[in-house]
Structures are given as C-alpha cells and as structure tokens.
Amino acid sequence: MIIISIYDLKPGDKALIHSVCGDEKFAKRLLALGCIEGTEVTLKATAPLGDPIIINLRGFNLAIRKNDAKNINIKTA
Amino acid sequence: MITAALLGNPNVGKTTLYNALTGSNQYVGNWAGVTVEKKEGFIDNKIKIVDLPGIYAMDTYSNEEKVSKEFLQNGNVDVIINIVDASSLDRNLYLTTQLKQFNKPIILVLNMVDVAISKGLDINYKLLSQKLGVKIIPIVASKGTGISDVKKCLLKEDYITTSSNSLKFKDEKEAYAYIEILLKSVTNKKNEDRVSISEKIDKIVLNRIIAYPLFFGCLFLIFMFTFSWVGQPLADFLSSLLNDNFVPFLTKLLANNSPWFSSLLIDGIIGGVGSVVVFLPVILALFLGISFLEDSGYMARAAFIMDKLMRKMGLSGKAFIPLIVGFGCSVPAIMSARTLESDKDRKLTALLVPLMSCNARLPVYALFASVFFHGKETLVVFSLYLMGIGLAFGIGILFKNTLFKKDEEPFIIELPEYKLPEPKSLLIHTWEKGKGFLKKAGTIIFSISVIVWFLSNFNTTGMVDINSSFLAAIGKFINPVFIPLGFASWQNSIALLTGLMAKEVVVGTMGVIYGSNLTHVLPNYFTPLSAFSFLAFVLLYTPCVSVIATMKKEYGNKMAIFSLSYQLVLAWIVSFIIFNVGSIILG
Numbered sequence: 301m302i303i304i305s306i307y308d309l310k311p312g313d314k315a316l317i318h319s320v321c322g323d324e325k326f327a328k329r330l331l332a333l334g335c336i337e338g339t340e341v342t343l344k345a346t347a348p349l350g351d352p353i354i355i356n357l358r359g360f361n362l363a364i365r366k367n368d369a370k371n372i373n374i375k376t377a
Numbered sequence: 378m379i380t381a382a383l384l385g386n387p388n389v390g391k392t393t394l395y396n397a398l399t400g401s402n403q404y405v406g407n408w409a410g411v412t413v414e415k416k417e418g419f420i421d422n423k424i425k426i427v428d429l430p431g432i433y434a435m436d437t438y439s440n441e442e443k444v445s446k447e448f449l450q451n452g453n454v455d456v457i458i459n460i461v462d463a464s465s466l467d468r469n470l471y472l473t474t475q476l477k478q479f480n481k482p483i484i485l486v487l488n489m490v491d492v493a494i495s496k497g498l499d500i501n502y503k504l505l506s507q508k509l510g511v512k513i514i515p516i517v518a519s520k521g522t523g524i525s526d527v528k529k530c531l532l533k534e535d536y537i538t539t540s541s542n543s544l545k546f547k548d549e550k551e552a553y554a555y556i557e558i559l560l561k562s563v564t565n566k567k568n569e570d571r572v573s574i575s576e577k578i579d580k581i582v583l584n585r586i587i588a589y590p591l592f593f594g595c596l597f598l599i600f601m602f603t604f605s606w607v608g609q610p611l612a613d614f615l616s617s618l619l620n621d622n623f624v625p626f627l628t629k630l631l632a633n634n635s636p637w638f639s640s641l642l643i644d645g646i647i648g649g650v651g652s653v654v655v656f657l658p659v660i661l662a663l664f665l666g667i668s669f670l671e672d673s674g675y676m677a678r679a680a681f682i683m684d685k686l687m688r689k690m691g692l693s694g695k696a697f698i699p700l701i702v703g704f705g706c707s708v709p710a711i712m713s714a715r716t717l718e719s720d721k722d723r724k725l726t727a728l729l730v731p732l733m734s735c736n737a738r739l740p741v742y743a744l745f746a747s748v749f750f751h752g753k754e755t756l757v758v759f760s761l762y763l764m765g766i767g768l769a770f771g772i773g774i775l776f777k778n779t780l781f782k783k784d785e786e787p788f789i790i791e792l793p794e795y796k797l798p799e800p801k802s803l804l805i806h807t808w809e810k811g812k813g814f815l816k817k818a819g820t821i822i823f824s825i826s827v828i829v830w831f832l833s834n835f836n837t838t839g840m841v842d843i844n845s846s847f848l849a850a851i852g853k854f855i856n857p858v859f860i861p862l863g864f865a866s867w868q869n870s871i872a873l874l875t876g877l878m879a880k881e882v883v884v885g886t887m888g889v890i891y892g893s894n895l896t897h898v899l900p901n902y903f904t905p906l907s908a909f910s911f912l913a914f915v916l917l918y919t920p921c922v923s924v925i926a927t928m929k930k931e932y933g934n935k936m937a938i939f940s941l942s943y944q945l946v947l948a949w950i951v952s953f954i955i956f957n958v959g960s961i962i963l964g
C-alpha cells in the first residue's frame with residue numbers, strides 16, 4: 301500500500317482516506333465532517349486559478365486549499 | 378416560558394425553519410464578545426427559540442461552537458431542536474450525537490425529506506427515533522410542509538426524555554462507525570446517485586473561462602442595483618424630499634422664531650435625520666442582492682474562485698465582496714462583512730473596507746484635480762483609488778501577521794447545492810439589516826450630527842458663524858499637526874474636521890470659509906504637491922461618523938476606536954511621505 305495525499309490526485313480520481321495530519325483545527329474539522337480512515341473521497345475539480353480544490357466525501361462537496369490537501373493522506377483504491 | 382435552542386449544520390434550512398416558526402417576531406443581537414449573531418424569536422409568547430449559528434460539531438474550536446456550547450450549558454435550555462438534512466444524514470447525525478451529551482430532550486427535524494426520497498432514500502422514522510432516543514419530525518421547510526407539526530410538538534411539550542446516554546464515543550472514527558451501522562438499519566437506499574443539477578451548474582459557474590466574467594457580472598449587477606438603479610436614487614429622492622420640500626416648509630413655519638432655534642431644528646436635527654435616512658435605501662438594496670447570492674449557494678463558489686487572490690491579504694475569498702461594495706459606501710460594506718465565516722475575517726475585512734475609496738470622497742478629488750492637475754484629472758483620481766487598494770493589501774498582510782495571528786482559521790468551505798432563494802427569507806434578512814442600522818447606528822449618527830452642528834455654530838458668546846465657532850477653535854488648535862504634511866491652514870483643519878460628518882462635506886466647508894470661488898482661492902493655499910498630499914489624507918483619514926457608528930454597532934467600541942485611530946495614523950504617515958519625498962524629488 302502506497303500512501304500519498306489528496307494533493308497528488310487528478311480531477312475525477314477516487315481514493316480512500318488514510319489519515320489527516322497538520323494543523324490541529326484543520327484536522328479536527330475534517331474529522332468532524334466524517335473525513336476519517338476508510339472514507340471514500342473524490343477530487344472533483346480545481347479552481348480556475350488552480351487552487352483551491354473541491355473534494356467530495358459522503359455526498360457533499362468541500363473546498364480546501366492545496367497546501368492543506370497535502371495533509372490529507374490517502375490509500376489509492 | 379420554554380426556551381428552545383435551534384441547532385444544525387450550515388445549509389440545511391435552519392434559517393428557513395426559524396423564520397417559519399417565529400415569523401417576524403424576532404430580535405437580532407450579538408453574543409457577548411464575538412461577532413456572532415444572536416437571534417431570538419417567539420411562538421405565541423410561550424416559546425422562545427434561540428437560533429444558534431450553523432455548526433458541524435461542538436468541539437472544533439470555533440467561536441460559533443463556543444457560543445453554542447455555552448448557551449446549551451448555561452442558557453436554561455428546555456429542549457433542543459436539531460434540524461438535519463435528511464439526504465445527508467451521516468454527517469448531520471454526528472452533531473446530533475454530540476448534542477445528546479447535554480442531556481436535554483431533542484426534537485430531530487428531518488428537513489428536505491422530499492430530496493431524500495427523490496434520491497431513493499427510504500427512512501424508518503420510528504426505528505431511528507427509538508434508537509437515538511429523540512422525537513423525529515419530517516418536514517420540507519422550503520414548502521412549509523411539517524412546520525405546524527414542529528410547532529404543535531413544542532407547544533404540547535411532546536418530547537422524549539431519556540436519561541440514559543449510550544452515545545459516548547472516544548473519537549470521530551467510533552462515532553461515525555456507530556452512525557453508519559445505525560443508518561444501515563433504519564434506511565434503505567434504492568438507486569445510485571445521479572449527476573445532480575448543482576453539479577451541472579458548477580460545470581459552468583466554475584469553468585476556467587466563464588467563472589470570473591460571471592462573478593464580476595454578478596458584482597456589477599449588485600453594485601448598479603445598489604448605487605445606480607434602486608438604492609441611491611431612492612436615497613436621493615428621500616433626501617430631496619427632506620431638503621426641498623420639508624425644510625422650506627419648516628423654514629416658513631419658523632420664520633418668527635429666534636434664528637438659533639430654527640437652525641437647531643433645520644440644520645441640526647433635520648440635518649441629522651437626513652444623514653441617517655439616506656443610508657437606508659442603499660443598505661436595503663445591497664442586502665437584497667447579497668442575501669440572494671448567499672441563499673442561492675453562489676456565495677460559497679465566489680469564495681472558492683477568489684480565494685487565491687484574497688489569501689494574499691490574509692482574507693478568504695468571500696471578503697472580496699465587502700471590499701468592492703466599499704467603493705460605493707463603507708457603511709453597507711462593513712455590515713456585509715458579517716457574512717464572512719470567521720471572526721478574524723469579519724474584523725480584518727471591516728478594518729480594510731474604509732481604505733476602498735467611497736463615493737463621498739469623489740467630490741473632493743474632483744475639485745482638487747480640476748484646480749491643480751488640469752488635463753491629468755483621471756490619472757490623479759485613479760492613482761488615489763489604486764493607493765487605497767495597495768494599502769489595503771499591505772495593511773491586510775500586516776494585521777494578519779500581528780493582530781490576528783492567533784485567530785487563523787482553516788479554510789474549509791462546503792459548497793452547498795444550489796437553490797432558488799425564498800422571497801420571504803430574503804425580505805426578512807434585508808429588513809433585519811435595515812432595522813438594526815436605524816436602531817443602533819442611526820441613533821449615534823444622529824447625536825453626533827447634532828453635536829457637530831452645535832460646535833460649528835456656537836462659541837461661548839452664543840451663536841456665531843463657523844469662522845469663530847468652537848469648531849474653528851479646535852481646527853486652529855490641531856493645525857500644527859498638518860505642518861509636516863504641507864497643507865496646514867486653519868481653514869483646511871476645519872474642513873477636515875467637518876469631513877468627519879461625511880467626506881463630501883469637506884468641499885462644502887471650504888466653500889463657506891474660503892469664500893465661494895474655490896478655483897481661484899485654493900492655489901493661494903496649496904501647491905500641486907501639497908494638494909496631492911491633502912487628497913491622500915482625505916482618502917485615508919478616519920472614515921465618517923456613520924462608518925464609526927456602524928463599526929461600533931457591528932464590532933463594538935474597541936474595534937471602532939482602533940479603526941478610527943489606525944486610519945488617522947496611516948493617513949498622516951502616507952501624506953508625510955508624499956509631501957516630503959515629493960519635495961525632495963521636485964527639489
């Protein structure tokens with residue numbers, strides 16, 4: 301199993317969440333939104349200027365910054 | 378009276394439910410110490426509903442969560458109304474599991490059951506109610522279905538009270554595992570997800586080429602609606618009604634009274650009322666537009682596409698809108714900063730808004746540009762606008778790294794499904810803003826107007842003209858401050874003082890104290906360089922009293938005083954640099 305981050309995905313790619321690290325507030329909020337180990341996540345789109353990005357999990361869309369995306373580790377499905 | 382706390386995730390129809398339950402019987406205030414709105418409404422004077430801010434959890438360190446937690450613990454809450462999106466139950470129920478920890482009866486309102494059904498989701502309400510130990514009421518808030526059930530349930534106090542609490546989890550993972558198992562047992566999903574309409578709209582709205590023209594188009598429409606088509610013309614109409622019809626009528630009526638009395642009534646009081654009233658149509662028009670963007674779901678997209686740029690000044694993408702509105706008028710712009718996500722964003726934006734050159738400053742630029750920079754008017758005015766924007770970036774970065782360093786909030790924005798805003802919600806929200814402005818800011822603006830009227834018409838001997846008034850004395854006293862800036866004359870000091878009322882008043886005051894023909898007189902008092910230094914000062918110094926009053930109303934005394942003083946300092950420094958560096962260059 302190779303662990304990479306959401307940052308490395310391309311639009312349309314799906315993966316499973318492995319862990320969230322980085323800033324405590326950021327990690328805690330994502331966990332509360334159900335971004336926990338084993339959850340399926342899709343990289344939906346990037347903003348017109350390339351940053352931020354939209355990810356989809358549990359049926360809803362979230363916008364996050366690319367820098368933060370590096371802190372969401374995934375296992376490729 | 379029974380106190381019910383209304384809680385739920387953002388974008389699940391909480392405000393719609395709240396409006397439907399309480400009608401127009403509501404009061405908006407602030408939670409102590411933070412810029413989070415406190416809304417209270419009543420049903421039949423029997424039930425008080427407190428609308429808490431939309432949150433996803435109770436423990437991720439936001440002000441909204443702290444306020445909610447504090448209220449649930451100490452607010453004598455009898456019952457919790459927890460509204461959830463029936464089509465996205467897992468995330469919504471996470472908050473519910475945390476609400477269970479407060480040991481209060483919960484009414485779980487399942488909103489948008491129609492959407493859930495259309496997605497093929499079948500929910501066993503009875504089983505869900507049993508397993509969670511909460512009362513369940515399915516509704517469709519946007520269509521008004523089920524609202525009466527919620528009301529009835531509250532009035533009859535028909536809740537489920539359980540003392541046992543089995544929903545304690547050690548972390549998010551355990552909580553979600555429980556919710557997933559629970560949902561498997563009480564729901565039945567028939568068909569797979571289809572591509573939703575929102576997704577199709579986003580393909581266009583967030584498209585690489587279309588996104589920005591569309592966004593600027595929306596802003597242009599709102600700006601025109603507020604300042605050209607509806608808001609400003611209405612304001613002008615009101616003010617002309619006051620000045621051209623009511624004032625002459627009153628003058629005639631007061632002809633036989635002493636001059637100070639008619640001046641108090643006409644210049645002091647009516648003038649004061651006038652300076653409050655002219656803002657109202659502009660505020661109402663702007664908030665109609667902004668509420669439309671907010672309620673439709675577009676605002677989150679605007680934040681998304683503008684984030685990369687606005688991040689540079691330490692703000693989130695949404696802050697772009699208040700800043701643009703600032704070019705029209707700082708008062709509604711500061712009020713609209715309240716739509717931003719975090720306390721830090723709201724405060725920082727409100728501090729930067731007055732640096733955007735508002736309409737009222739234009740008459741001053743126009744006068745000086747035509748006198749001192751003939752043929753280069755556009756360039757001069759444009760450079761002032763650019764200076765404001767540039768300084769906003771600089772100050773934004775400075776404040777972000779100093780004052781607001783601790784309050785950095787992570788950028789996570791939900792992009793909700795698009796929906797057509799409901800007229801009732803739009804109107805209630807817009808009216809609330811107008812009412813709040815009149816009640817809170819209006820009284821301050823009015824009283825300061827009357828005080829300034831008094832200072833500029835009186836001295837210890839009684840009523841005099843402005844040249845020998847208290848205000849002139851103050852002007853003469855502060856005059857030395859302007860010597861290093863190149864435009865010190867007591868006349869200018871007085872003009873700047875009266876400019877606190879509204880910046881366009883600077884021109885009017887100069888007309889009165891220099892004598893009428895400013896075009897000929899001004900070159901005796903200014904060089905082109907000191908004129909430009911003066912314009913920079915007018916651009917940057919303390920915003921008008923209406924802005925200060927609005928700042929106080931929205932963010933409290935400390936912010937108002939800080940905003941006032943930092944701008945004075947900034948204006949002085951920038952004018953100093955312009956005049957002195959300019960003097961060296963021009964030799």
